[in-house]
């Protein structure tokens with residue numbers, strides 16, 4: 001392989017005499033993706049320089065020059081005028097330091113990295129970036145949950161079939177279905193708040209692996225950068241990408257919930273069910289079949305859950321065989337982290353868009369109910385007359401069979417027919433064949449009665465504060 005660039009050009013090039021294979025240069029560099037960390041990298045450097053000022057490593061003049069220079073570099077990034085030097089700016093850390101040297105001169109800029117390693121730098125940058133992004137995801141999730149809670153409240157009167165094994169099982173409130181996911185997403189919210197705490201700890205000042213030799217004030221830097229504490233072991237701290245894996249585990253769980261939610265809505269939006277209609281804003285047509293309106297948004301939500309899970313599997317596979325402390329394999333945590341956070345964030349916002357524009361068709365929900373779904377209520381009726389449930393289950397089963405044999409809908413079996421099956425049926429058995437009554441009977445906490453569902457909404461809302 002042609003080695004056309006002497007590695008002596010690189011910031012770390014002092015000991016190198018040979019050149020780098022150009023493909024190796026491209027293979028090694030991370031600037032094309034880790035440049036998103038520019039702000040975090042600059043803020044981290046300023047905090048580091050300030051701590052070295054306190055420790056007497058930098059003079060006040062040197063610190064001021066470094067701070068001013070770093071802010072100028074950040075301005076270039078923000079304005080989109082920063083020019084990456086191909087083949088030299090290996091990553092965001094070296095790029096920023098190279099540019100700082102050009103602005104304030106290499107003599108002072110060369111003092112910035114005293115006692116510091118890129119190993120602690122990348123971990124610091126990633127944690128700061130991730131913390132800020134996770135706070136945005138928290139807002140998205142709270143907003144999505146707000147839509148769920150408000151809709152569950154306003155549409156609490158719609159009754160629809162509840163399914164097990166995707167077979168009609170018992171009548172439920174549409175809002176009860178919504179809240180079933182509401183609480184899954186609320187658990188995701190709780191987990192997220194927990195994860196943020198572990199992400200938001202500072203590795204700055206850990207050095208390459210053994211710690212900082214100049215007595216740097218790590219707590220002061222952590223505070224300046226908004227961390228909630230420091231990482232307590234230098235070797236563990238530079239080796240650690242658990243915080244990324246944990247975010248991906250969290251995100252994967254959330255995406256599993258989103259995927260199942262989407263799957264339900266895809267089914268409910270078919271002509272066969274017709275419980276809901278997706279707004280045009282979240283559907284697309286077919287290039288061939290003019291009549292089609294496809295639930296692409298929901299399909300993408302379901303599909304992207306696979307991608308999110310792939311991120312965790314990929315990263316944990318990268319991590320599992322690594323020897324202690326920093327290894328370049330860890331650079332492979334950055335791109336999946338960026339993709340994961342974007343995928344999850346977009347997914348929450350799309351899910352919110354879908355739900356807030358979704359049209360419900362309560363008459364279709366009601367039409368899908370059938371009398372067999374009240375067979376349990378019929379058994380429960382006899383339970384209230386003192387018959388053991390195991391027996392009532394059997395009796396109700398015989399009513400189902402009679403209904404099937406005679407082709408009479410369950411609710412239309414005559415009193416005489418029922419009485420013929422079991423003498424303990426009274427005239428008031430008529431009341432059982434009422435879907436509204438059925439859902440209202442499930443009034444224990446967590447059930448589908450109106451009061452229970454509205455109580456759930458209250459509990460959920462309290463979690464959003």
Ligand code: ARG
Nearest residue numbers: 030091118119122330331334
């Ligand atoms: N670009 C590197 C990364 O993302 C920064 C750390 C480099 N450290 C090193 N010892 N080469 O992991």
